[in-house]
Amino acid sequence: MLNKIKRLTQSALLKDSLIYVVGEMTAKAVPFLLLPYLTRVLGTTGFGDLSYYLSLTAFIVIAMSLSQNGALTRYFYVYGRHGLGNILLAGGLYSVGVLLIGTAISWLLHSELLFYCFFTAFLQTLIQNQLALRQCQKRPFSYLAIQLGLALGNLLWTLLIFQFFAGDTTDKVAQRLIAIILAHGVTFVAALAWAKYQFAINFRFTPKRLKLGLGYILTLGLPLLLHGLSYTIKGQLDRVLIHERFSSHELGVYSAGVQVASSLTIVIMAVNSALVPHLYERLKSQRMTVMQLHRLFWLSLMVPFLLTAMAWAMPSSLMAWLLGADFAQSQYYVVMFVLAFSLIIPYLLLVNFLFYHAKNAQISLCSVISTLVYLLALWLLSGVSLAVVPYATIISGVVILPLLYYYTLQVEKVKKTP
Known part of the structure; x- marks a missing residue:
């Protein structure tokens, strides 16, 4: 019963x-x-x-x-x-x-x-x-x-x-x-x-x-407030910065590329919502070890490169057909932000593990460090050219991964401590 x-x-x-x-x-x-x-x-x-x-x-x-x-x-x-x-x-x-x-x-x-x-x-x-x-x-x-x-x-x-x-x-x-x-x-x-x-x-x-x-x-x-601000930044x-440093036309081309690429995050977050309960169930029953999680993490690092290659292979005429002839250059930003957004996949693997073990303070620290890196990179790169601005998002997405990986190792050390 x-x-x-x-x-x-x-x-x-x-x-x-x-x-x-x-x-x-x-x-x-x-x-x-x-x-x-x-x-x-x-x-x-x-x-x-x-x-x-x-x-x-x-x-x-x-x-x-x-x-x-x-x-x-x-x-x-x-x-x-x-x-x-x-x-x-x-x-x-x-x-x-x-x-x-x-x-x-x-x-x-x-x-x-x-x-x-x-x-x-x-x-x-x-x-x-x-x-x-x-x-x-x-x-x-x-x-x-x-x-x-x-x-x-x-x-x-x-x-x-x-x-x-x-x-x-x-x-x-x-x-x-x-x-x-x-x-x-x-x-x-x-x-x-x-x-x-x-x-x-x-x-x-x-x-x-x-x-x-x-x-x-x-x-x-x-x-x-800090958490919300960090996420929104x-x-x-x-x-906001591009609007101040570049023309509205350039911002329009940039933003269209970001929005097309952001459709990837909708799929990723939906899959994440469906898989998190199963991950937590496996962690609770000890059917998922840190070693297995790390193996999945290293495999997941291949996904951003595969998705980016697929986005790069799409012809620029597709953007012109989808958004209009003036937005053909958005193709470049689609490729860059597909790489940036697909880094969420290995990030979620690690952060969900840390959330399960109630390591909220460590997650917050990693987020703050990543945001500070993003702010510095955004400020410096936006002074060079608009084409390199997407690298700020990519750099911050890469920086947070080794920090989270380190804290997953610390969880395993604590569990092994008698």
Whole structure:
């Protein structure tokens, strides 16, 4: 009987994990599917400007969200449902405060597009909180519905606005940001109404409760700022720096190549999500040793070179066909970032092992060192030429591997110590 219950539980966990993976892949796949349309409508200059403002949005989200979704999840598992509405409300009011500051900054700088970035970050934070609410209460289909609704809204609003409103390149960039805002806004309103029906969450407003809720969010969120900033720097800072040092046309060609190559990370992370439970199960039952893990690691180092060779073999005419004639030069950046992103494969092998053994401090140290190396390389290489900027990502991806490898050896030494 116990074995039957265990099998049913494992089956449910596998099904839920699959649903979450489908949701994440759908959300990340839509920008890629829109890519050929956007590159043709915006051109290289407009696409470069859009990439710049989306990168700014990613940095604003760090301060706007302050890892509220993680705080919500922890609160639910530690304290239960009672008072969860106060945490949601406190987080929402904090985000409103950041939005007001952002609005003032945008007004002082006379930047309408910057305001759209702040508003997009605000709505993204609210959506993240709604997703966390579903995830911690084990509502995978609700989670998937929000992700699908957001992805579909993103697609439809973009097509509708571009179809019915004319304008120059700057107008088109603004229209794309407005489409993102509308998609997030409609999805959030629907998710909030659905949450009140599903979970019967009460918002009991008192200054004391809000102060406690805000203190809880700040206590958990502030220490994670460095982690979030480190991750975003390596994923977005290059486009911000390129926008300042090079032309929007060059940034557009560069960003298109990055986005095509990033489709590889969608596949890698989906496979990783599916394989992690099996890896942990093998580690728990001691069917996976450090020696076996290292053998897999050395084999996985061949994958980046194979994938890069495949990307290099693709004709540049393929990029011209996919993105438009002006983006033929994006082929070079696709090849470079396929190499950079495929280094995630050996990285995940090592980092998942360290996560299993609760070596979070060591992982964080490696991430900080890798980020510092990336910043130095990015600053130096961007002063040489745009063509060598991708090497900053490659170098930082290579640097972190021996550090993680060293810590996996340390885990084995500790296990052997009597």
